[in-house]
Structure formats: C-alpha cells, structure tokens
Amino acid sequence: MWQDLMTIQIPVLEKVVRTVLVYALIVLIFRVIGKSAIQSMNTMDFVVIFLLSNVVQNAIIGDDNSLLGGAIGAVTLVTVDQIVDRLAYRSPFVRSLVEGRATPVITDGRLDRNALRRLGMRPAELEHAVRVQNGESVDQVWSGVVEPSGQLVLDLRTQDQSATQADVQALTERLARIEALLTAGAGGPTVSSTPRS
CATH class of the missing domain: 3.30.240.20 (bsu07140 like domains)
Structure with a gap:
C-alpha cells in the first residue's frame, strides 16, 4: 500500500510540464471568455468551473494515481501561480498579458x-x-x-x-x-x- 502511494508512475519533469501547460490553458480560457463573464458568474458558470477542474485533472496527473504524484502536481500548480502573480505585480507587460487591460x-x-x-x-x-x-x-x-x-x-x-x-x-x-x-x-x-x- 505505502509503495503505491509513494511511487511516482510518470516522470517528475513530465508532471511539471503537464501542470504548467494546463495552467496556461486555463488562464487563456478565462482571458478569452472575457471580463464581464467573470464578474457576473451565475450558478451554471460555477458548475462549469467545478467540471473544468475534473476535466483537466487527468491532463495534469496523467496515469499517475500516487499520493506523491498528486503532491508534485499541486505544488507545481501553486508555485507557477505564485511566480505569475509576482511577475504580474512587477511587470505591467505581464499584468496586461495575464489579466488584460x-x-x-x-x-x-x-x-x-x-x-x-x-x-x-x-x-x-x-x-x-x-x-x-x-x-x-x-x-x-x-x-x-x-x-x-x-x-x-x-x-x-x-x-x-x-x-x-x-x-x-x-x-x-x-x-x-x-x-x-x-x-x-x-x-x-x-x-x-x-x-x-
């Protein structure tokens, strides 16, 4: 049991790349749907967001069901978000690219x-x-x-x-x-x- 929890089933680098690409895709999707859609989200929009997280889960973790593999995906996701957030704070170009104007x-x-x-x-x-x-x-x-x-x-x-x-x-x-x-x-x-x- 412990071995299944801790054994990473796909390479760590692949898991990191998958997470970064999915993060970029989600940011792009939210940029495309527009500002007013984000501001005036209704019940159906929340349902879509919950389902979206489930849809992209496999794209992030792949065939890896281990606890350690999930932890690597989660840490990568949070780290990428923090890096982008800090870059957006320091750079008007990055801020307009990620958030828009x-x-x-x-x-x-x-x-x-x-x-x-x-x-x-x-x-x-x-x-x-x-x-x-x-x-x-x-x-x-x-x-x-x-x-x-x-x-x-x-x-x-x-x-x-x-x-x-x-x-x-x-x-x-x-x-x-x-x-x-x-x-x-x-x-x-x-x-x-x-x-x-």
Missing part, C-alpha cells in the same frame, strides 16, 4: 457600443450600475471602465455626484457665515441655526 465603455455620457459588444455586456447592465452608484442615467457618467477583474467602475460628472459629508459641512459653515453677515448688517441679535433638542 481596463476597457472604457462610457466616455462623456456616451456608450461605446463596440466595446460593449466585445465584452458581451448589455446597456441595461450599465444603466443598473449607474443607478447603484446614485446616478439616474448613463448621460450623468463622465467615464466608465470595466477593470480586468470584471468590475465596472463609473465616475459620475461632478454636478451629478451625491453630496458628501464634507460638502454638507462646508455648506453649513457657509450658511452660518452668511447668517452672521446678515445679522450684523441688520443690527439684530444672532439667531442660532442649529435646532434645539
């Missing part, structure tokens, strides 16, 4: 229909994203890009953005100064604008 889909309130077609996105998805970010329509968006992760990032026009706490605080201070000027000009007592509790 951000794709503009809205510019100055106008949809880029060609980009949407390439990404497989519908205008309704963008409209929904605008509403989630407190906008009312695509016309209010200064720029919108789909990041390599599939996330849609929108920048609303300045006049269409919601007020922040800093905006409210600045407005409150300005109103207090105006009130003080008006009161001083009228010669009357200053009335506090804060409500009593």
